[in-house]
Amino acid sequence: MRPIIRRMARMAALSVLLGAGGTTAGWAQESQVGSITGHTDAGKKLYRRYCIGCHGPSGDGAGENAPWIDPKPRDFTLAVFKCRSTPSGALPTDEDLFNAITRGFVTTYMPQWRPLTAQNRTDLIAYIKTFSPKWRSGKPGTPIAIPAEPAPTAESILRGRQLFQRMECWKCHGPAGHGDGPSAATLTDNKDLPIRPYDFSTGTRFMCGATNQDLYRIFMTGLDGSPMPSFADQLKPAEAWDLVHFLRTLQPIETREAAIWRDWLNTHARELKPIGPGGGGR
Amino acid sequence: MMLRIFAGSMLVVLVGAAGRGPFPAGTINGKVTYTGTPPKAHPIDMAKEPNCVTQHPTPVSTQDAVTGPGNSVRYVVVYIAAGDQGAPAATDTVHYDQKGCMYIPHVAAMQVHQPLAIFNDDPHSHNIHPLARINPEWNKSQPKGAPPIRTTWEQPEFIAVKCNVHPWMHGYFAVLATPHFSVTDTTGAFMLAGLPPGKYTVTAWHERFGTQSQEVTIGGAETKTVNFVLTAKPY
Ligand SMILES: [Cu+2]
Numbered sequence: 001m002r003p004i005i006r007r008m009a010r011m012a013a014l015s016v017l018l019g020a021g022g023t024t025a026g027w028a029q030e031s032q033v034g035s036i037t038g039h040t041d042a043g044k045k046l047y048r049r050y051c052i053g054c055h056g057p058s059g060d061g062a063g064e065n066a067p068w069i070d071p072k073p074r075d076f077t078l079a080v081f082k083c084r085s086t087p088s089g090a091l092p093t094d095e096d097l098f099n100a101i102t103r104g105f106v107t108t109y110m111p112q113w114r115p116l117t118a119q120n121r122t123d124l125i126a127y128i129k130t131f132s133p134k135w136r137s138g139k140p141g142t143p144i145a146i147p148a149e150p151a152p153t154a155e156s157i158l159r160g161r162q163l164f165q166r167m168e169c170w171k172c173h174g175p176a177g178h179g180d181g182p183s184a185a186t187l188t189d190n191k192d193l194p195i196r197p198y199d200f201s202t203g204t205r206f207m208c209g210a211t212n213q214d215l216y217r218i219f220m221t222g223l224d225g226s227p228m229p230s231f232a233d234q235l236k237p238a239e240a241w242d243l244v245h246f247l248r249t250l251q252p253i254e255t256r257e258a259a260i261w262r263d264w265l266n267t268h269a270r271e272l273k274p275i276g277p278g279g280g281g282r
Numbered sequence: 283m284m285l286r287i288f289a290g291s292m293l294v295v296l297v298g299a300a301g302r303g304p305f306p307a308g309t310i311n312g313k314v315t316y317t318g319t320p321p322k323a324h325p326i327d328m329a330k331e332p333n334c335v336t337q338h339p340t341p342v343s344t345q346d347a348v349t350g351p352g353n354s355v356r357y358v359v360v361y362i363a364a365g366d367q368g369a370p371a372a373t374d375t376v377h378y379d380q381k382g383c384m385y386i387p388h389v390a391a392m393q394v395h396q397p398l399a400i401f402n403d404d405p406h407s408h409n410i411h412p413l414a415r416i417n418p419e420w421n422k423s424q425p426k427g428a429p430p431i432r433t434t435w436e437q438p439e440f441i442a443v444k445c446n447v448h449p450w451m452h453g454y455f456a457v458l459a460t461p462h463f464s465v466t467d468t469t470g471a472f473m474l475a476g477l478p479p480g481k482y483t484v485t486a487w488h489e490r491f492g493t494q495s496q497e498v499t500i501g502g503a504e505t506k507t508v509n510f511v512l513t514a515k516p517y
Contacts, residue, residue: 080419089420138418167425168407171447182330186449190413222421227446229409229423233431277332 031094031126036119038094043127046120054109059131069109071195079132080190082223083208088230090141091134097125099209106205107198144220146213147237152245152257154264158282160246163239165275167231172197175275177250190225197227200250215244308500311473312508314360314466314486315353320514321490323347326450333405334383334448345388346452347490347514354470355512357389358488359440359456361463362474363495365482372396372461375432378453380408380424385443385453389489391463392455394438399430412455413442421446440487454489486510 031038047055056063059076066073074081083100084092101121104112113121129135150156164170172187174180179199189195204210208218220240222230235243248257265272273279323343328334348356372393379386381403392398402408402424410431411421416439422431435441435457445451456463464472474484477500485495491512498506 078415078419087420088422089418167423168447171407183447183449187446188449190411190419224419224421227409227411227421229411229421229446231423234423234425234428 031097031122031129033094033098033118033122033125036122038119038122038124038126040123040126040130042120043123043125046116046124047127050113050116051124059128071108071189072191072193073110075191076128076131078190078225079129079134080225082226082228083218084141084221084224085143085217086141086221087144087232088222088224091138093140093143094122094125096140097128098122101125103209105207106203107207144217144232145237146216146220149212149216149241149244150238152248152260154260156242156245157249157257157261157264158246159239160242160244161272161275162282163235163243164246165279167234167243170275172227173200175279177201177247187227189227195226200247201252204251204253212241212244212248215247216240219243306479306503307475308477308479308503309473309475309505310477310482310484310498310500310508311471311505312360312510313470314355314358314472314488314510314512315470316349316355316491316512316514317353318514319516320347320349320355321516328383328448328450331383331406331448337382342382342384344450344452345384348388349514350468350470352470354466354468355488355491355514356466356468356470357387357454358466358470358472358486358491358510358512359389359391359458359463360466360472360474360484360486360510361391361456361458362460362477363483363485365480366460366462367478367480369461369476369478375399377401378455379403380410380445380451383408383445383448383451385451387453387465389454389456389465391458391465392435393458393461393463394436395434397432397434398455399432400424401430402426402428407447408445408451409447411444411446413444414439417441417457440489442489456487484508486512488512490514 052063054063054065054069054073055061061073061075063073079091081092084096086092098121101113101124104110171181171183177200179197184197187195187197206215206218208214220230220232222228245257248255249261271282325341325343350356375397376390376392378390378398378400400410405426407423407425409421409423413419416437417435424431438459439457441455441457443453443455462474462477464474466472479500479502481499483495484498485493487493491514494510494512496508498508500506
């Protein structure tokens with residue numbers, strides 16, 4: 001009985017606070033990253049200094065620089081984000097947004113914001129969340145579980161290659177991962193704007209990070225708003241790791257996986273059918 | 283008359299908890315036609331997916347403006363926009379198929395919370411990308427042989443659906459607050475049955491020709507006919 005009364009009293013006190021506060025967004029949209037609490041007021045000042053040029057005063061991605069930027073700046077009013085730890089369709093966690101601001105996106109004009117303090121970045125997240133009512137009505141999703149990575153082997157790379165064929169990754173990303181599959185030219189995002197599939201031969205980093213875990217997360221959560229779907233319902237964790245190991249062999253850098261694969265190809269290359277329509281087997 | 287309406291609504295209250303009861307249910311039916319010039323349906327080039335080409339001996343056409351004899355319009359969602367009296371929720375599962383690189387049906391109507399099952403009947407992969415704005419926007423891959431994707435929508439919304447792999451694949455989920463809805467057939471006909479007596483707003487929605495509403499009063503076990511004439515514009 002007592003705790004219920006206490007809870008009711010607390011709720012009454014809160015509603016008084018909310019009523020007196022005028023706009024309630026500031027209270028409702030706090031952010032929390034580790035031990036740091038972010039605040040919208042501080043975030044707003046930072047946003048108007050660093051973010052407004054591209055993302056715009058109302059957060060809709062239509063800032064004054066936007067016409068010259070491709071892909072377009074994120075529209076925060078939709079609350080749809082590519083790099084998340086949460087399932088497709090779910091809101092990202094505050095940590096996900098913090099990581100995105102910190103890391104930037106190698107595939108876009110969004111720079112790294114490491115010069116800003118962790119407190120600054122957390123404040124910005126609190127403010128960004130005021131642009132969409134979805135943050136008031138909903139909660140972030142639960143991050144997907146990522147089991148420990150098994151050691152890469154030639155067999156796991158081969159299985160991953162078969163998945164690249166069977167899941168039809170090549171239809172957009174191309175048979176060699178160069179972003180030139182048959183559907184690449186017609187891809188559009190959720191605003192009907194043209195968008196390119198990732199070309200694995202262009203660099204060492206992916207859109208949402210550089211580690212094998214980041215890669216696992218990208219195709220198991222999907223990049224919401226983009227054509228990249230979630231494969232969480234289609235791949236078991238072991239299969240997802242197989243696919244990670246294969247994708248690592250497509251990069252232009254010396255990875256563990258690339259070395260294993262090169263060795264295997266030295267003696268078995270002729271056994272492989274090329275990726276593509278009707279192909280991909282051994 | 284007043285007495286009959288009153289008695290009717292009393293019955294609704296009485297049977298409401300037990301499901302679709304024996305109240306004197308009315309029906310609203312009618313046809314949807316257009317005036318003006320609709321855009322021409324054009325054949326879809328599926329060359330990118332050879333298997334889908336062979337599934338269609340005659341090429342299929344775009345479905346965003348399907349018209350028929352007598353200026354009838356297909357795929358118009360007609361539904362009760364106001365006046366619902368706590369009717370039982372629709373609980374049967376709505377099926378949405380991907381076959382021959384087309385969505386069947388092109389427009390699927392459902393109530394909020396109603397089970398929706400999305401099937402892939404093709405021997406290759408599709409991704410289902412509902413471009414929701416109010417509901418969560420998600421995007422899931424469904425390779426060949428994958429089990430149906432089972433989901434529900436929580437908020438009323440007309441949600442455009444697309445497949446990114448096959449850019450011609452376009453459809454709609456019409457998520458409605460009411461269990462009373464109908465999608466017009468090849469003759470432009472619709473029917474809303476099981477309506478207890480009352481005053482209703484009936485709305486017709488078409489993805490290109492817009493929205494129209496009419497007021498209809500149902501007094502008992504009667505059928506009222508209302509027709510909609512939408513204004514068609516070429517692109
Ligand atoms: Cu498709």
